[in-house]
Amino acid sequence: MATATVERSNKIKLTSSRIVFNIISYVFITLLAALCVLPFVMLISGSFSSEQAIRFNGYSILPQEFTTEAYGVIFKSPEKVLRAYGVTIFITAVGTILGLFLLTMTAYVISRQDFKYRNKISFFFYFTTLFNGGMISTYIFYIQYLHLKDNFLALILPGIMNVFYLLIMRSFVNTVPTALIESAKIDGAGEFRIFVQIVLPLLKSGLATIGLFMALGYWNDWYNAMLYMNTETKFPLQYMLYNMLQKQQALAAIASQVGIKVENLPSNSLKLAMAVVATGPIILFYPFVQKYFVKGITIGSVKG
């Protein structure tokens, strides 16, 4: 009897504070989620709005005077966009595949308990996160000594060795039973063969996780392109988009100073349509790949 009353009084107390907590929580999280999604909605709506409407009313949540004109302009002469897409896909594919292979192989070696120098080599990689040459030295070194100016390698190589991904990959590799490697060795398999034929197939979810992180990095990279690429035909998507936006902002600033009519500038909706085209694939894949990112971050945080 006594315990029953205690429990009941607990429940009453619980529910009243629960209700307060739930109201605050649902409102807060809903507002935050809305703030996270709103810019995307405006971006997409803007890209489907008519130019006059944007100029007159500014951007809005719903499309104004719905039109696909901006997309029509992009796809009327699609060479530029398609080429930038091609560059980005090429960089992303080559960088991710090459990087994934090299990084996983490294993670495998430094996770081998019988490899004496594994800690020293791990530290060799880790040290680069503590200390580096900085922007100027790196830039001069890549240009003057490695001759990477206008070379696709300048977009690919910097993304290959990420120490954070290496650590995550190492904890994936650690889940492969040592006995499996030992027995393959006894059967006379070489180290490289063991890695390719036995370890790699067991790392599917690790490869998917790190591969997606790498692909996202390559897809969104504009910084390396800005530093190292000169030729417009070699610009990846994000940098091409950036250039376009810069031109418009610069022109708008000049126009407002000299008093030129704004009509002659590249249009707002075109700009937004380009942004949609550049981000589209990410948004499209997002629902399917999100869980891998969550997994990677979780593993990375456990490692500290």
Place this chain on the structure above:
Amino acid sequence: MKKHGFVYEFKKNKALFFMVAPTVLLVLVMSYLPMSGLVLAFKNYRFDLGVFGSEWNGLENFRYLFQSGAGWLITRNTILYNLLNLITSQGLAIVVAVIISELTGRIFKKITQSVIFLPYFISWVIVGTFVFNIFNYETGVLNNIITAFGGEKVNVYSMPGVWPWIICIFNAWKWVGYNSIIYIAAITSIDAECYEAADIDGANVFQKIWYITFPSIRPTIITMLLLQVGRILRGDFEMFYQIVGNNGQLYDATDVIDTYVFRSLLTNSNFGMTAAATFYQSVLCFIIIMVVNQIVKKVEADYALF
């Protein structure tokens, strides 16, 4: 003991050495060799003479950097921005993680979590577009709202004072999903028995959060803070550059070491001064992280980074 020297080890694990060689070489060339370029801080750089051919000029570069006032300004900005961003973005992430972990509506949780994580996936170029869409004078959302309520249009791009807040909001916005995943992982690993015991003792939800959740995720919070403190002199170049752009009016309020250095690269001027800035950024960062880690090791060894 002699038998286990490098040669012995190399012979034994030759294949492993070859497997790790490509990345070791890559990091050596791409990360370690450029470190030698830090000597530029003590040189009068001339492109035709290269890094090593240029003449030494002692501490001149540092003297110029700090006498011009730029050195202090960018250092102050970098540190203040990092502190502001650290507190706001981690604070928000912790709050979101605690709330999401407590809520029971499955579908609501799943949808909102996905949406909150979304900003992490887009490039800063797109974020730059958002910022421009919201704040530009002609067609910006902000001015739309203001005029709709009968107010006067404002030109945000000529108001340096508000930019620290704009930058801080967008930084928190972009990282809240990512960081909250880390804290949610930490909260999930808390023993459910703790909460059950608290229920029996009649604790309400706020008390449970305060007395169980917060103390339990303390190690995670400390690790995250440590990681950020180690970067206190590094500005997030991509963020600052895309949000602020080349708006000269805003430089005093928004210039961090990285953007200052980049601009000199762009205009090919003041190389010595900027080399001095990166030198002192790299070295100080290294010292700070070592000192902080050493202190943490003494106080609470488990929380140390390495």
